[in-house]
Amino acid sequence: MSVVPDTTTKIAFTDNDTKFNTDGVTFIVNPYDELALTKGLEIAEANGGTVTVCHVGSSSSDAAIRKALSIGASEAIRIDAEPLDSQFVASQIAPIAKEYDMVITGRESIDYNGGAVCGLLGAELNWPSVNVVTEIAVADRKATIEHDIDGGREELEVNLPVVVSAQKDLCEPRIPNMKSIMQARMKPLNVVPAIEVTQQSEYHTYDLPPAKQGVKLVDASDPAALVEMLKLEKII
Amino acid sequence: MAILVFVETQDGKYKKAGLEAVSYAAQMNAGEVTALCIGEHEGLDAVAKIGASSLVVLPDMGHFDAQKVSSAISQVASNLNVDTVVISNSYAGKDIAPQIAGQLKASLATNVVSLPNAQGEVTRGVYSGKAFAQVKLNGAKKVLAITPNSFDILDNTQTAAMKEVDVTISEGGVVLKELKKVTGKIPLTEAEVVISGGRGLKGPENWNLVEDLADELNAATACSKPVSDMEWRPHSEHVGQTGITIKPNLYIAIGISGAIQHLAGVSSSKTIVVINKDPEAPFFKAADYGIVGDAFDVIPKLTEALRNN
Numbered sequence A: 001m002s003v004v005p006d007t008t009t010k011i012a013f014t015d016n017d018t019k020f021n022t023d024g025v026t027f028i029v030n031p032y033d034e035l036a037l038t039k040g041l042e043i044a045e046a047n048g049g050t051v052t053v054c055h056v057g058s059s060s061s062d063a064a065i066r067k068a069l070s071i072g073a074s075e076a077i078r079i080d081a082e083p084l085d086s087q088f089v090a091s092q093i094a095p096i097a098k099e100y101d102m103v104i105t106g107r108e109s110i111d112y113n114g115g116a117v118c119g120l121l122g123a124e125l126n127w128p129s130v131n132v133v134t135e136i137a138v139a140d141r142k143a144t145i146e147h148d149i150d151g152g153r154e155e156l157e158v159n160l161p162v163v164v165s166a167q168k169d170l171c172e173p174r175i176p177n178m179k180s181i182m183q184a185r186m187k188p189l190n191v192v193p194a195i196e197v198t199q200q201s202e203y204h205t206y207d208l209p210p211a212k213q214g215v216k217l218v219d220a221s222d223p224a225a226l227v228e229m230l231k232l233e234k235i236i
Numbered sequence B: 001m002a003i004l005v006f007v008e009t010q011d012g013k014y015k016k017a018g019l020e021a022v023s024y025a026a027q028m029n030a031g032e033v034t035a036l037c038i039g040e041h042e043g044l045d046a047v048a049k050i051g052a053s054s055l056v057v058l059p060d061m062g063h064f065d066a067q068k069v070s071s072a073i074s075q076v077a078s079n080l081n082v083d084t085v086v087i088s089n090s091y092a093g094k095d096i097a098p099q100i101a102g103q104l105k106a107s108l109a110t111n112v113v114s115l116p117n118a119q120g121e122v123t124r125g126v127y128s129g130k131a132f133a134q135v136k137l138n139g140a141k142k143v144l145a146i147t148p149n150s151f152d153i154l155d156n157t158q159t160a161a162m163k164e165v166d167v168t169i170s171e172g173g174v175v176l177k178e179l180k181k182v183t184g185k186i187p188l189t190e191a192e193v194v195i196s197g198g199r200g201l202k203g204p205e206n207w208n209l210v211e212d213l214a215d216e217l218n219a220a221t222a223c224s225k226p227v228s229d230m231e232w233r234p235h236s237e238h239v240g241q242t243g244i245t246i247k248p249n250l251y252i253a254i255g256i257s258g259a260i261q262h263l264a265g266v267s268s269s270k271t272i273v274v275i276n277k278d279p280e281a282p283f284f285k286a287a288d289y290g291i292v293g294d295a296f297d298v299i300p301k302l303t304e305a306l307r308n309n
């Protein structure tokens, strides 16, 4: 699971545009990862088993990890390191993941949008991976999976172990209640050191999309004028 | 230096996003560009014209199986000893790019929207379209997934040669049960024009307005989050921070207020047209063209004007 700026965040950068400005930013569990967690719980409840949440990050993520525990995970593992990029994260998670029957990631994190951890983990563990999954049912160690493809959807079948990434539609995220929040405080949050890996990429600078020049308004009584303008600018 | 480009095909034709990837590779000016295709498709000329100097055609593998395809591409990349593998950032591309990077022990960047600069950095979209990052890939080998609609297709007069590469395709363990293609529809991430509807359209029964306009412009259709949450439209049409990020040449938003989470997914569109009855709708601030008016009145007229044009 990853911890990301809340979706209402106005993105800004500091230190000569080399760092994300965290001032006043609320961090949340990545929305796709909440789906991944909820689906994991549903599968564990139906088949017997437990769900562990795994996160790469510093202690500043602990509140979000407690939230994941209050949603229903039995324990959490935090790998104590800055998540440098998708490849770093996948390499840190892989040795832990190999002890499990299934890994569910989010389709992407809404900050770096790499969408790559699922496939990278698959390659690293030598397990099949299926991304943007909208339905999973597991029975007799076999998963039936629906996932989005370009221009449609397909239904697949695969034996466990498997890595999948959660897409909207997979389920409704579970909301923690008072009791589960209390229980979460007692659940284990194990902090482990990072393993040594080669850094594959470096994020140097950031910028914002260029601001719009200002809207050209067309009168509602004459939409044909809009067609003319778009043609003139060779937009259509 | 050598570059391998995987060119996605559909119904025997190169996909536009695949051709963009070939042009991207040619413009990197970093050595020989080999295009890779799977199965029957158009000839050499088409890829040569846009910058490939050779073409590898692998035998048809049936339906697109990401495990098999990524293993095949990795084998060709190793065999040809390429430094860089270029792929489109489609769903299929995003499925195989990380697997290939893992198999080749290469550095990976997805959502790439620029050529490498003098420092070797590429720009990639981050924060769901709210920002861009300049990233340096450290590995000797690289995998780049290129955002559709970010690069023009070149027009060269180059010749290309066929290359034979043997690959061993083993079963990836994933079995297809059923394929549900939305036929005749343009995939949203690759569409050049997108017509999108919001809660302002009142209900699913009014989507003929969106679809008729889309037909005139050969456009894909999209929607805001509440529209897919209420099941007026399939979730695969939901654009924005928690939906799909798109980058068409033209985005027309009808009855959408322009919340920050919606804008995140669409603000990279080259031109944005907003049609909303509320002159104060925040979307107008992010638009190039706007009509303040009632969609039920404006859209049929707009469709009509396009039809007559």
Ligand SMILES: Cc1cc2nc3c(=O)[nH]c(=O)nc-3n(C[C@H](O)[C@H](O)[C@H](O)COP(=O)(O)OP(=O)(O)OC[C@H]3O[C@@H](n4cnc5c(N)ncnc54)[C@H](O)[C@@H]3O)c2cc1C
Pocket (backbone or CB within 6 Å): A007, A031, B197, B198, B199, B200, B201, B223, B224, B225, B226, B227, B238, B239, B240, B241, B242, B243, B254, B255, B256, B257, B258, B259, B260, B261, B262, B265, B275, B276, B277, B278, B281, B293, B294, B295, B296
């Ligand atoms: C965690 C989180 C994630 C989110 N992610 C996304 C996301 O990915 N994508 C997304 O879209 N939203 C997302 N949202 C929701 C977002 O905040 C807005 O609520 C949503 O985009 C509003 O959708 P809308 O513009 O269709 O509806 P509204 O905000 O209700 O706007 C409807 C608009 O239609 C106009 N209108 C009404 N009648 C007419 C008419 N007859 N003719 C013309 N115009 C008319 C109104 O003036 C209004 O501007 C997210 C929210 C949260 C909290």
